[in-house]
Amino acid sequence: MSVVPADVLPGSALAAEEPAANAAELGPRARLWPSLAAVYRAQLSRARVARIPLLFVATFQSIGIMILMRGVVDDGAEAQAVVAGSSVLVVAFVALNLLAQYFGQLRASGGLDHYATLPVPPAAVVLGAAGAYASFTVPGTVVTAVFGCVLFGLPLAHLWILVAVIPLAGAALAGLGAALGLLAPRPELATLLGQMGMSAALLLGVLPADRMPEVVRFTRDLLPSTYGVEAFARTFGPDPDWAFVLGDLAVCGAVGVVSLAVATWAYRRAAVR
Amino acid sequence: MSKRAAQAFRHDGDVVCAVRGLTKTYPAVRGRRGAPGTPEVRATDDVTLDIRRGEIFGLLGPNGAGKSTLVRQLTGLMRPDTGSVEILGHDIVRHPERAARILAYLGQESTALDELTVSLAAETTGRLRGLDVRRARAERDDVLDELGLASLAGRPLKKLSGGQRRLACFAAALVGERPLLVLDEPTTGMDPVARRAVWSAVDRRRAERGTTVLLVTHNVIEAETVLDRVAVLDRGRVIACDTPGGLKEQVAGEVRVDLVWRDAAPLHVPEVAALRDRVVEAGRRWTLRLGPEEARAVVATVTGGAAFAALDDFTLATPSLEDVYLALGGAARQGLVKA
Numbered sequence: 059m060s061v062v063p064a065d066v067l068p069g070s071a072l073a074a075e076e077p078a079a080n081a082a083e084l085g086p087r088a089r090l091w092p093s094l095a096a097v098y099r100a101q102l103s104r105a106r107v108a109r110i111p112l113l114f115v116a117t118f119q120s121i122g123i124m125i126l127m128r129g130v131v132d133d134g135a136e137a138q139a140v141v142a143g144s145s146v147l148v149v150a151f152v153a154l155n156l157l158a159q160y161f162g163q164l165r166a167s168g169g170l171d172h173y174a175t176l177p178v179p180p181a182a183v184v185l186g187a188a189g190a191y192a193s194f195t196v197p198g199t200v201v202t203a204v205f206g207c208v209l210f211g212l213p214l215a216h217l218w219i220l221v222a223v224i225p226l227a228g229a230a231l232a233g234l235g236a237a238l239g240l241l242a243p244r245p246e247l248a249t250l251l252g253q254m255g256m257s258a259a260l261l262l263g264v265l266p267a268d269r270m271p272e273v274v275r276f277t278r279d280l281l282p283s284t285y286g287v288e289a290f291a292r293t294f295g296p297d298p299d300w301a302f303v304l305g306d307l308a309v310c311g312a313v314g315v316v317s318l319a320v321a322t323w324a325y326r327r328a329a330v331r
Numbered sequence: 332m333s334k335r336a337a338q339a340f341r342h343d344g345d346v347v348c349a350v351r352g353l354t355k356t357y358p359a360v361r362g363r364r365g366a367p368g369t370p371e372v373r374a375t376d377d378v379t380l381d382i383r384r385g386e387i388f389g390l391l392g393p394n395g396a397g398k399s400t401l402v403r404q405l406t407g408l409m410r411p412d413t414g415s416v417e418i419l420g421h422d423i424v425r426h427p428e429r430a431a432r433i434l435a436y437l438g439q440e441s442t443a444l445d446e447l448t449v450s451l452a453a454e455t456t457g458r459l460r461g462l463d464v465r466r467a468r469a470e471r472d473d474v475l476d477e478l479g480l481a482s483l484a485g486r487p488l489k490k491l492s493g494g495q496r497r498l499a500c501f502a503a504a505l506v507g508e509r510p511l512l513v514l515d516e517p518t519t520g521m522d523p524v525a526r527r528a529v530w531s532a533v534d535r536r537r538a539e540r541g542t543t544v545l546l547v548t549h550n551v552i553e554a555e556t557v558l559d560r561v562a563v564l565d566r567g568r569v570i571a572c573d574t575p576g577g578l579k580e581q582v583a584g585e586v587r588v589d590l591v592w593r594d595a596a597p598l599h600v601p602e603v604a605a606l607r608d609r610v611v612e613a614g615r616r617w618t619l620r621l622g623p624e625e626a627r628a629v630v631a632t633v634t635g636g637a638a639f640a641a642l643d644d645f646t647l648a649t650p651s652l653e654d655v656y657l658a659l660g661g662a663a664r665q666g667l668v669k670a
Contacts, residue, residue, distance in 0.1 A: 081420025084432035085509060086461035096458035104446040107487045169442030175406050176459040177431040330408060330427055 088178045097178075097186025105194060116151035117198035120144040123264060124206050133210060135291075136266040141206030142291035143264035145220070146227055148198040150259035150283050153232035155252035157191045161239025162248025165328050174329035184322045188236050192228025199224055203290075216293035219303065226310035227286030231259075233317025234282065240324035259283040282313040347511055347543045348382040348405065353414035355400055374400035375411070376567035383560075385537055387544040391554045391652060392564035398547045399439070399515060401564070405545070406436045406513055418511060434511040435460070437504040439519075441488060441496055449491075449499045450475065450484040453506045460507030470506045477535075478502050478528045493520035501529055508540065515547040530557055551653045563656055570659045575652060582650045582658045586626040589646045590617040590633060597641040602632045615643070620654060 088096075105112050127140045164170055173183050199220060207214050235252060242248035262270075262278040270278065278284050289306035292298050355375045362368030374397045382388040390398045403409040405416055407427030416423040423430050444452040453474060457467035475481045480495075480502055488496045501517050512533070518526045536542035548554050554561055555575045562572040571578055592615045598604045606629065610617040621629065626647060633642050650658075 082433065082510065084421070084429060085507070087432065088459050088461045092463070093459050096455050100447055100451055100455040103448070103451055107446040107489060164442055167442040168438060168440040171403075171408055171436070171438045171440065172443035172456075173459070174408055175431050175434075175436035175438070176456065177428070177461055178459040182459075330410070 085177065088176065088182070090179050090182055093178045093182040094186045094189075097182055098189050101187050101190030102193060104190075112152065112156065112194045113197060116148040116195070117201055119151065120147050120198070120202040121205055123147070123260075124202070124209055127264070128209060131266065135268075137210040138212060138291045138294040139266045139287070140264055141203065141210055141212060141294070142287045143260075144206055145199050145203040145290060146223070146263055146283050146286045147256075147260055148202055149192070149195045149224060149227050149286065150231050150256050150263070152195045152198070153188070153191045153228050154235035154238075154259070154283075155256040156194075157188065157232050157235035158239035158242075158252030158255070159245075159249050160187070160191075161236055162242050162245040162252075165240060165242075165248075166245040170325075170329050180325045180329070181318075181322045184236055184318060184325050188229065188232035188318060188321070191232050191235070192225060195228060196224055212294050216298065219290060219293045222307055223286050223290050223310075226307050226314060227283060229314025230282035230286070230310045230317060231255075233314050233319075233321050236321035237317055237324050240321060240328045263287045282310060282317075285309040285313075345384045346381045347384050347419055348380070348545065349415075349417045350378055350380040350405065351415045351417075353378040353401065353404060353411050353416065355404060355409065355411045373397075373567045375404065378414070378567075378569055380562055380569065380572065382543060382545060384543055385541045386559040387533065387537070387546055387557055389546045389548055389554050389558035389561040390564055391548055391551070391558075391561050391656070393549055393656075396564040397567040398549075398564055400567075402436075402513055402515055402545070402547055406430050406434060408436075432461075433509065434513050435504045435507070435509040437501055437512070437514045437517055439515050441500045444500060444503060445489045445496075446487055448485050448487050449480055449502070452488060452499060453503045456503040457506035460509075462507050467506065470508075471502075474502045474505045474532075477532055479524070494522055494525050497521055498525045498528065501532075505532065505536075508536075508542075510541070511543045511545065512536075513545045513547075516549070517546070518550070518553065526553075533557075551651050554652050561652070563652070563659060565656070565659075571655065578652060578655045579650050582620075582654050584622060585620045585650055585654065585658070586623050587646075587648045587650060587654055588619040588621060588626050588629055589644075589648070590619070590642065591615055591644040592617070592641050593643045594641065597638050600632075600636070600638045602629075603638050620650075620657075 121144075124140060124144050131137055131140055203217055203220060204214065206212070207217070234255065238251040238255065239248040242251055258281055262274070262281055263283050267275060267278060285306040289303045289310070292303050292306070353375050354373070354377055357372045357374055359371040360369045378401060390401060392398050400409065404411045405418070405423065407423050407430030410427065411424060414424070418430065418433050421429045421433060447455065450471060453471040454467050457470055458464065462470065475484055478498055478501070480499060483491065483495060483499070488499050491499065497517065497520055501514070504512065504514070518529055521529070533542075533544055537544070546558065558575055560572065560574050561578065562569045563578070564570070594615070596603060596607070596617065598607065606617070606619065610619050619629065630645065630647060632638060633645060
């Protein structure tokens with residue numbers, strides 16, 4: 059998709075694809091970045107109307123889980139895993155589960171027609187929505203992480219890593235959520251897939267890995283949220299190994315690029331039938 | 332298609348949208364457990380139309396006639412199996428993405444905008460139509476003022492009534508000017524004030540910029556009052572295409588008599604009983620299509636004598652587009668709205 063506005067191109071550059079000489083001039087294309095910004099802003103404003111599901115539910119869920127786990131795990135590595143897992147769970151709930159539901163419903167109800175009849179690049183619609191959903195997770199993730207650190211007596215020193223964890227895990231999970239929502243043939247299926255993804259992130263992310271059987275651990279390695287959890291958990295140690303942290307975050311970023319590309323393809327496919 | 336309309340198509344220069352032989356078939360769905368299968372459906376069947384610059388062209392037909400399927404093919408949302416669509420010189424079948432740069436589409440669904448405020452819905456739509464921020468905001472303000480929506484600008488669409496929400500979606504469709512407006516039942520649920528706002532906004536754009544409008548409707552009264560020309564659709568086929576007046580001339584020899592009985596029809600009156608097999612019955616309402624002489628006789632019968640006691644109301648009317656639809660062999664007895 060070209061990001062150059064059609065109206066700044068000289069006529070001859072378009073001549074190859076412009077057929078009849080008497081054809082009317084086309085309206086301008088919306089360029090990628092401005093339209094992405096417009097979609098992002100519009101999506102973000104939805105938080106005002108749907109505040110409770112988008113901002114609060116996930117946070118309460120994660121805080122509840124940490125309180126439950128307080129009596130079960132010891133204060134060492136397991137506590138770090140629980141706090142990191144609960145924080146990233148907020149991202150999984152909103153970016154994966156809720157975004158899958160949103161796109162599933164939009165597709166089923168014909169709401170995609172609105173975007174499909176505007177000259178907007180598909181990537182702008184998908185990235186704008188994914189970005190907004192990733193942004194919805196910021197307050198919940200931060201609150202959960204701080205609350206968890208206080209609850210389990212973990213150091214707050216490296217919480218800044220959330221600046222990298224939220225966008226990268228957010229990209230990976232939102233991309234996955236958008237792709238699932240746009241590919242699911244029915245909206246109930248999109249909801250189910252989103253829920254299952256979120257449940258997987260809950261079970262495989264929050265529960266400490268070293269107690270799991272080999273097969274489950276392998277599944278855990280396949281889930282993109284795991285790398286966000288690991289990266290975050292490593293920073294609680296006295297002397298974090300930053301190379302591993304970077305490696306985990308790189309996996310999140312790579313999954314994010316691939317899943318958002320798949321979601322963009324899925325959008326094109328869903329928009330014109 | 333009527334001869335008159337076909338002749339008018341000859342001068343090509345002013346044709347905004349040319350549709351030729353458009354056909355779309357939905358494949359048969361095999362039945363599964365608990366769900367019966369559906370046979371193959373021709374949603375649009377060899378549709379040929381020309382829409383001229385500056386006119387309000389209507390697609391009229393009952394639900395399921397194929398209006399929305401046809402419109403989806405004209406807006407590039409659906410690929411036809413065969414046939415061609417050319418809008419302002421652009422081949423929309425081969426380049427469906429160009430439709431978004433030529434026309435504005437108001438669909439029946441508002442889910443994409445529901446949780447936005449009226450103002451942001453209009454502004455965002457304008458920006459996605461390629462306007463920069465300043466233009467989008469300026470046009471948004473103009474359109475909201477024009478449609479009397481300024482006082483609702485800060486409210487989310489979800490919290491508005493059905494008619495207000497429809498008007499807000501219409502506003503979004505107008506931001507970022509397009510030479511062709513495709514409106515799928517734009518006035519559904521609107522009160523008379525909102526309807527008037529819609530039609531005067533459309534008229535202003537026609538007068539000032541020569542905007543062309545393709546309107547989908549199943550409302551007969553609206554079709555008669557606002558349309559310049561109308562194509563009547565039935566089961567995916569265009570069964571007539573002309574001006575509303577021209578179409579009505581086809582059934583000019585007939586008058587419609589509506590009789591509403593208080594209770595049941597007084598079948599003991601022989602003159603009433605004789606009419607029985609010629610009426611279309613809907614509850615207490617009888618509808619008859621008769622020659623003027625005969626209609627007068629029927630009215631005389633029911634307004635005098637024994638039948639009058641059983642009569643609640645009656646009307647005598649010149650034919651409407653609904654009568655045209657039925658006279659042309661339209662299959663659905665119900666489904667066109669008169670409101």
